[in-house]
Amino acid sequence: MTSLQDRSRAAVWHPCTQMARLADLPPLPIARGEGPWLFDTEGRRYFDANASWWVNLFGHSDRALHDAIKAQLDTLPHVMLAGCTHEPAVRLAERLSARTGGALGHAFFGSDGASAVEIALKQSFHSWKNRGRPAKREFVCLKNSYHGETLGALSVTDVQVFRDAYDPLLMRAHIVASPDARLGNEAQALTAMRALLAERHAHIACVIVEPLVQGAAGMVMHSPDYLRGLRELTREFGVHLIADEIAVGCGRTGTFFAWEQTQADWPDFILLSKGITGGTMALSLVLTTDEVFDAFWSEDVTRGFLHSHSYTGNPLACAAANAVLDRFDAGQLEDNRAQAERLARAFAPLTSRMAHLRQRGMILAFDVPNAPARFAETFHLKARAHELLIRPIGSTVYLMPPYLIDDATAAFLAGAVTQTLDDLLNDVPA
16 A cells, blocks of 8 residues: 555645655654644654644644634634624734734734735835825845745745745845844844935835744844834834734744834734644734724725735634634733743753754754754754654754643753754764
8 A cells, every 4th residue: 555655745745845855755644633742653753843833832632722613613614704704803803903902903814924924015015105105115124034935925035045946036125134142233233224224215115024033044033122123213214114923923932922022112013823823724914003004995996905815814713813812811921931941941951062042932942063964854854763843944953842841841852852963963873
């Protein structure tokens, strides 16, 4: 009988994968998930240390999330959101607005992170156009930023492996120095941003940033001070600010929105996806202000925001997201802070073996100096022998686990990572 792996290699085009590599490295066949664990078809288990691409908040097969989806399934699986509405979408939009104190009171629904980025870029440009400033059509992103892989999102992404092949198709964004706590360059990064905005603000629609942590850059972290300075600059020069919280929102950094740690004015847009449904349904949201929303208010259809997809605001996804918010209303953030401290304690003894051990809430990362070729792939494969499913970024190993970290689990993760490093250094076959 043909194996699931062979069938997958023949029929499934895997994402972020050079398919030729699967000839020697077949995909891991996962049969089920329970809590932080994934189980393959042979019954072996693996701790999901990267939360299945950062989406799984409360573990696999979480009963409360599943019950919310099942209850909604029995009532209303889907209805178009153009000209119709439904309670789960309205309640979700209201609750997210309340978490910003009403500052971001309008929610537009998308399907995934990249689509949320596209929506925000379009809304920023179109709102300026509707206000009689069509020249404000340029975008600004940070060096090594990642905002998705559709053409619009790639235009504000500076990770070469994703964008180089499509560069002839992309818009030209301004790329400005990014802050990196390892380099102590936040002041210089703000100086570079000021210089650009002073010169081009009449033509710039928005700046987009990943607050506190640049994920695909290798979990590059900066302080809230940089974001406060950036907010002041965008206010001063009349430019929208988009906070892409697709990866860092939903409690990952210690607050529900990473932006809350700035204690600054809210940005003009906040983007959410990934964890908003706890790893169950595809959903993204773009939260924005009265000022942006009001720019589209008109009897003229061409001044409206004519963007949609068939499953916009899907009730099942909204029900899952509301169940996620229920968990945060019940004290999840306090629990997360305790879990983050457990991770910090477990990894503290390993600092001599790791470069730039760093942490922001439930994101922990370190760099491996002089990493060998194909380090990320090799580390990933060797980690499986220690019941760990983890995918480094370049020479950066990171953990972004489900919010299920007790002392024993933290110790297990530190031990598994250490054993994997030992295997790699000793060149033990995977």
